[in-house]
Amino acid sequence: MADETVDETRDEDLADLDEQSDVPADDEPEDPVEAGPSRGKLFAAAVGARVTAFGRAWMRAAARQGAAVVGGLALCASFPPWGFWWAAFPALSILGLVLWSSKTTLRGGLGYGLLFGLAFFIPLLPWTGQLVGAVPWLALSLLCATWVALFGLLAVAVRNLPGWPLWFAAAWTATEWGKASVPFGGFPWGRIAFGQGDSPMLSLARYGGAPLVSFAVALGAFAVTALGIEMYRWWRSPSVGPDGARPVPSVLLPGTCVCLVLIAMAVSWQQVRHASHGATDGRTVTVAAVQGNVPRLGLDFNAQRRAVLDYHVKETLVLAQDVKAGKAPAPQFVVWPENSSDIDPIRNADAAEAINEAAQAIGVPILVGGVLRHPDFTPEQPKSINSIIVWDPNSGPGERHDKQIVQPFGEYLPWRSFFAHFSEYADRAGYFVPGDGNGVVTAGGVKIGVATCWEVLFDRALRQSTLNGAEILTVPSNNALFGTAMSEQQLAISKVRAVEHDREVIVVGTTGISAFVSPDGVDAGRTKFFQPAYIDMQVRLHNDLTPATQWGPWVEWALALIAVLAVLASAGLAILHNGGLKRPEREVEPASPIKET
Template identity: 60%
Template sequence: MAKEGVGDDEPADEGAEDFPIHPDPDPIGDAAESEWDEEPAAVRAEPDVEQPPDGPGDGPAPGRRLGAIPRRALSGLGVAAVARLPAIRAAVLPRLPRLALAVAAGLLLFASFPALNWWWAAVVAAALLAWVLIHPATTPSGGFGYGFLFGLAFYVPLLPWISSLVGATPWLALATTCALFPGLFGLCAVSVRRLPGWPIWFAVLWAAQEWLKSVFPFGGFPWGSVAFGQAQGPFLPLAQLGGVALLSTAIMLVGFSATAIALEIAKWWRAGREDGGQDGKPPAVVLPGVCICLVLFAAVIVWPQVRHSGAGAGGEPAVTVAVVQGNVPRLGLDFNAQRRAVLDNHVRETLRLAEDVRAGAAPQPQFVIWPENSSDIDPLLNADAAEQVARAVAAIGVPIVVGTILDLPGRTPENSAYTNTVIVWNPVTGPADRHDKEIVQPFGEYLPMPWLFKHLSGYADRAGHMVPGKSGGVVHVAGVPVGVSTCWEVIFDRAPRKAVLGGAQLLAVPSNNATFNQTMSEQQLAFAKVRAVEHDRYVIVAGTTGISAVIAPDGAELVRTDFFQPAYLDIQVRLKTKLTPATRWAPILQWVLVAAAGAVILAGIRHNGWFPRPIRLRSGPRGETDDAGAAPGETPPDQGGDHTPPDGGDDDTPPDEGGRPDFGRHRGAT
């Protein structure tokens, strides 16, 4: 089997005898030999003329001779490159449609995310990617290449907000790392495409690669899961059935099945034209059609329940919650140097809320939520910071959930470890329940493997020294169990699920996006919408600079703030206690999908003959030879005879037993 880079073509099995292969002389070798051989001949033919010296002395010019060496080398390389152009053109041109479709698919998947929110683009992206991978000429290594190219086209435009913090190099490095996972999907998809029902196996493999990216490396990076681009799509209710894993799998399954149907119809139409429309079998579209119908049916079934929950029906108790967005002095990495100004901004906005409450312009909240890092000074050690927080609490007269940092005991300049903490501050008793951030961000809040990365990049010195905490993810505020997942934690399935299973009746997402732009905040808001539907909870998003919002259990935005504007939100929400199927069983579904992906990969490898099958020797009666099954005058297969099946069909004999490698032979779309 030929090896390839991106999308190498496989030679077709049928009709190979019509195209005899002749040895092709090496254009590079010929060109290089002629270039190097002609020069010495010309030099020997020149008359022996004394050359003027380059400087003092009578010797030859060494500089001129040394300069001729690189000129000859460059000339040889140029001739070799020109000689290779026809071969390169012949290799690239057949792959151009697949290369273009892989890039287009990645861009379409990006378009399904904020700020465009074209939810349908994810389905089209899956369909185009499936066509590229199911193409008979795409080999496993080509599948990796096309998948990697698809990933680059998706992640590079999805993550540019990182460059505003640390520059373009980390942004492109992260996008490239993320693109490896769609590449791995492409490799595995090509390996299993000949199995019956390939759209289902493609969707299962996609779910497995999303899971792998969410746990590896350095704790994972779930940003970019297909489900997070469906916050405004009609399939969003599926998140309540099976969480992010089911929603992503369903979207990709619809796209893959659409491609299967299109390929089968095209195959049926071509067959009908060839035989004049006689005895044409109907296209095999039942299985992919059933897959699409099942996804639509599931979304329709669960949609009324989601809408009913978002409407506030059910008689759940209601509470009034306020969110304060104090803003920061300016955008940029150095906002931490102005920690006191950030704290003062949130105190000032809380005092304005208290004045509006006394004036009757706003309802009295039962508690107030401040964003992450709203007090970037430890209020348990700094008396001035504690006084400012207590002042705001006394003015509003209710507890405030404060996002802060807490220094660990024994902190020194050499060991400046701290936790990212959300702490409840009561009007009378002061500090109470707290949640220490459990999932910390690599390369931002801490530096993994400092012994390596400090020597590779100067950006490593910008990482913090945050350590993960241990908590249940729930704080009690004014008697209400509130689940807390910070802006980084909310993208991981386990954080909000742990809070809801711990009794949270309301979810809060304190975030700090002061070092990023509005696009990042919009994407993060989409994550919160998916979590609201997944766990049937109201979600309160509180940001230092925005976007702050209140999201209903059906994913609808009830109210939101502008970006980089001091503001507050004051709204009534309902407390929810029921557990959704996703909250209960989504982890089980995730593991089922991962296990199924592993099983189907093994089945695909076995089906393609990559595993050697043991040869079982059958002992016959005495006097019977091993070639008893051969016709008179024929050479048995094990002695070099013809091993081609009598029907001229595909050879299913493993390659190690004399069979032909069968990658690339198209067996239908399903």
């Protein structure tokens, strides 16, 4: 990947060799002792110089490669379960420094971006291969890393524009949008914003959602890099002028960017803290979330579907007993996790009877995560619907939310006949069909927004629910297949959604984590992993619409458009400067913080 060349060194060495060896044959030196070096020695010196130059070039490239890997690992550390949210700033600063260097070509930008992406996603996503092996995990990591490689390419393309930190940040946000969109509906996991669940930067989600948080973190990091570069140049520059003063470093633009990010963070944080305790209609409700646990982890636990249902019925009966004894407040409705009834309770009388027992014991509606048979079900294509059903203690099943964004390679397999040739697990992928609806159900007189597990990753899911009148949001999940890291990361995503829409978010999983997240992103009453438990808390209902809820997509599109315009402007300037599309000759770069002296 070394993008330095030794062409100039080679030409100089060969020129020296020609000059020193161009001696007439009949001109013998008067003093044999003072004769010049032999051709062999000159050739050896030239080769040595070339080897030295190549070695230096290789070392510089290796240093940049190492920096890219370190940066990717640092960005991974900003996410749960590690949770060092501040690590995102040095991570992106390092990457920005590598890509800013004039020694980094477009091809180098791709390579360094790919290394950064692999170092980031491989340790972030091991839970994806926990049950299906390393190949799908590594393939997914590589696919995600290609988007970071694309960012590296775009960054190198726009780095010569004034204000490069701004264009870098816009390019990063644009590639996050691309990764969240394609292929197969996209994979938003790993957006910078999703690692900022405990960061003051989270407050910006109220005004622009996850895209604005990612943009602000990236802009702050790249602007700090630009400040460091300018200060380094100032320190290394010789004194000039009659007074011997050094030139003033160009810190106005990057300094302004840093200040704007800090001011926006401070102002928005105050607004979030204030809004989380206001902007309601004065109503509060008590809600219970039941985590029933599963009998055994892994894919085989789905074969014990009745046991999973019984566990959730049992824990709900415990809740009902505690309410009757005065140990817990009476809830207005209860939320069960996704797949809490893998047996279709609409078609199976035994499952319906068990759910009725729980609902009648607690005396309020239960949101049941059920797997329903699709009308087009056949033995060859057993199509199903992943549904959250409002189960009334008197009338039984009522309103429901059918999962609209189903997970590729899990709930369904795109190109099934093709991928079946590569993995035996292809036969285990589901046949789930996306549903429709407005993302809202009503239980106990409360309008409840629902994003079932995978759906919470996508901005449009809970935005749709909130725009359709949801007063509280729920994220029923089934993470029994993926372990603790995935659950921690999903909870962090739910924190972003809580601030983004100014709503309480109820996260409930079969095995954990279950938690209540307040509108300022603070989680309360969280459960432990792999233990049956319930949370029974009073929450406030909110009915306002945040700027992110109303205008969030426009913010993301605007940032992506900025990146596109920056690339076009850079290409236009390059054409004007070079007189066409020909590749310019390589120039020697000025001293920089990453160049050896």
